[in-house]
Amino acid sequence: MNEPKLIAGNANKPLANSIARRLTLHRGKMVKPVDARVERFNDQEIFVEVYENVRGEDMYILQPTSNPANDNLMELLIIADALKRSSAARITAVMPYFGYARQDRRAKARTPISAKLVANLISESGIDRVLTMDLHATQIQGFFDIPVDNLYAxxxxxxxxxxxxxxxxxxxxxxxxxxxxxxxxxxxxxxxxxxxxxxxxxxxxxxxxxxxxxxxxxxxxxxxxxxxxxxxxxxxxxxxxxxxxxxxxxxxxxxxxxxxxxxxxxxxxxxxxxxxxxxxxxxxxxxxxxxxxxxxxPTAPMFAQAILNTWNGTSVSSLFDMETLAPIYDGLYPAE
Structure with missing residues (x-):
């Protein structure tokens, strides 16, 4: 049975490494982000090259679209395209922070609904599902035509x-x-x-x-x-x-x-x-x-568990309960 594979953009590599360590703890075998390079040409165009075979794999792209939001969003889309063209079986965008979420409706005349536009870009890039946390407005899940799991802090x-x-x-x-x-x-x-x-x-x-x-x-x-x-x-x-x-x-x-x-x-x-x-x-x-x-x-314990639950087809909504999360955070908040 294939293991879940993590690939990280440049937006939050420390979190990606923390999630990989938690996955290593859960799986009992070494898990590291897939070896890849995400770089820029001199004119700031983004270039992605994946060095490992991902054919038929269940891939998880760790990339919050935080500042610089546009660069990080394009990294996410280009990584997804690279994985899709490399025959990955399923691609999940793990976006701890979903940028453009504050533009979720037309509050005034002649303004965009940027959250919907970003949802369209993500859906069309070959990403099969999104895993995020605390969307600014929960109805943004409805902007996507792919499954969205919204975790809560x-x-x-x-x-x-x-x-x-x-x-x-x-x-x-x-x-x-x-x-x-x-x-x-x-x-x-x-x-x-x-x-x-x-x-x-x-x-x-x-x-x-x-x-x-x-x-x-x-x-x-x-x-x-x-x-x-x-x-x-x-x-x-x-x-x-x-x-x-x-x-x-x-x-x-x-x-x-x-x-x-x-x-x-x-x-x-x-x-x-x-x-x-x-x-x-x-x-x-x-x-x-x-x-x-x-x-x-830290959010790594929760995201690592959510990735495992997505990979093996068990409930992600179970992570909404404190009783479920307490053992995951055992040691950080010890029972008194």
């Missing part, structure tokens, strides 16, 4: 919160930084048995917030802001300030995808937030890794 975050806030969970309040993220925050609050609050924000234009209001009583609470993407961190830091002004004793944030562009790291360093927890779905920059109040939780 919530059970990992819940395990982390139960460990970090052990003994004082009664002080914790989960906060959604906007009305649109209430469902995500409610799901996490339910997992740890905490109440829910909302910060209502109003924007005059993109990237600028004119007003914020706290809905709910946060006095004396340790507030945990939950969201899927943190880009420039303006909204996050402003929300933390508003919560402290409303009487919160401390503010922490759990964000799935740490895009953290521009002044984000500096803002977080100078913020009233005690900590920001992100996943490694996007490869952290040196500045992010060096920031003392940013902590990174």
């Amino acid at each position: 919530a059970p990992i975050f819940a395990l982390d919160m139960l460990h970090q806030f052990k003994g004082r969970l009664d002080e914790v309040m989960v906060v959604s930084p906007d009305v649109g993220g209430v469902a995500r925050a409610r799901e996490l609050a339910k997992r740890i048995g905490a109440p829910l609050s909302i910060v209502d924000k109003r924007r005059e234009k993109a990237g600028e917030i004119s007003e914020m209001t706290v809905i709910g009583d946060v006095r004396g609470k340790a507030c945990i802001i939950v969201d899927d993407i943190c880009d420039t961190a303006g909204t996050l830091c402003k929300a933390a300030e508003v919560l402290i002004e409303a009487g919160a004793t401390e503010v922490h944030s759990y964000i799935t995808h740490g895009v953290l562009s521009g002044p984000a790291v500096e803002r977080i360093s100078n913020s009233v937030m005690k900590s920001l927890v992100i996943t490694d779905s996007i490869q952290p920059t040196d500045a992010v890794s060096a920031c003392p109040n940013i902590r990174i939780v």
